[in-house]
Amino acid sequence: MDPRQACLACLAQDPPALFEAALWIAAEHEPQLPPEQAQRLFDSLAHQVAVALPLGIGDAERAQFLLRRLSELGFAEDDEYPLHPRAALLSQVLQRRHGQPLSLALIALEMARRNDITLVGVNFPGRFLLRVPGADHLLDPATGRRLYTRDCRDLLARQMGTNIELSAEHLRTASAAEMLQRLSRNLRQLHLTTGEPLAALKDAQRVLELGPPSASDHLARADLYHTLDCPQAERYDLERAMLLSDDAAEQMRLAQRLSEISVPPKALH
Known part of the structure; x- marks a missing residue:
């Protein structure tokens, strides 16, 4: 099965097969590591x-114990610099036991599901977190540490600056589609960092398929098309970014960039 279609099919299930969908995302980049092999591991x-x-x-208590048990088994945040895409490719995270917080969270969420522990993801800015509904704290997926309101404020300040106030939006439960979209954004950036624009383009396209796109998502793909010398596709994404942006200054910059794109005329047949 085509990995992209398999991923979307997993997402369409009720409830979504989140863990398997994430494995299919990894398989899109690494076909030599099929999801079945990762599932056995x-x-x-x-x-x-x-x-x-x-x-x-x-x-x-069980969720925190689960995370600490994973830590005892060697699962930890990947501190490699620069960070490699394998930190977000779930099959490799399972093998290496090191990955980004979101990748570790996906493993913990599936583990919790199998053990009847109610655990959800939280799309916290800059660092993906976990929560048991009704608990007065969040959990760090890499360590199992409890994060109370003050801890979340401190974490937000480190990630976003001291001028951002903690709000309910920062603590909102993430849907399966949102988690996969965030995973795809992570991979897009990591593949860019390692100089793999074609791989990053796969991730950028998947981001747009998984949920409502933002201006920055279209702009990210436009930048990739620019790198790959695809002006027509670049123009399309810049136009979409302009439509989605509510920042007047950004709209002006995008308009200027659009005016500078030279698209060759279509050949006549």
Whole structure:
């Protein structure tokens, strides 16, 4: 099956097969690592976690124990610099046991689902987090550390600057599509960092397929088309970015850039 279509099919299930969808995203870049192989690796890992999970305690405690157990098994945030795409390719994260917080969170979410622990993702700016609904804290997917309101304010200040106030929007539960879209944005940036524009273009296109696009999403793809010398496609995305942008200064910059694009006339046949 085509990995992109398989990913979208997983997302369309009720409930969405989030973990499998993320594996198909990895397979789009690494066909030599099929999801079935990664699933077998995960099954073995899941058994090691399940046998250690305590019973008779609430989901908040079990979720934190699960994350700490994963940490004991070697799962940790990837601190490689510059960060390589393998930190966001779930098949490789399972093998290496190192990855971005979102990738670690996807593993924890699937582990929680299999063990009947209610755990959700939180699209926190700059760092993906987890939460048990109703709990008075969030959880760091890389360490299992509890983050209370003050901790979240401090984290937001480190990620976004001190002029941004913590709001309910920052703590909103992420849908499966939003998590996959964020994963795709991460991969887009990582592939750009490693000088792989064609791989980044796959991610940029997937971002637009997975949910409502933003002006920055279209602009990111326009930049890739510019790098790949595809002016017609670049023009399309710049026009879409202009329509979606509510920043007058940005609209002017985009208009200027559009005026500078030279699109060769179509050949007559």
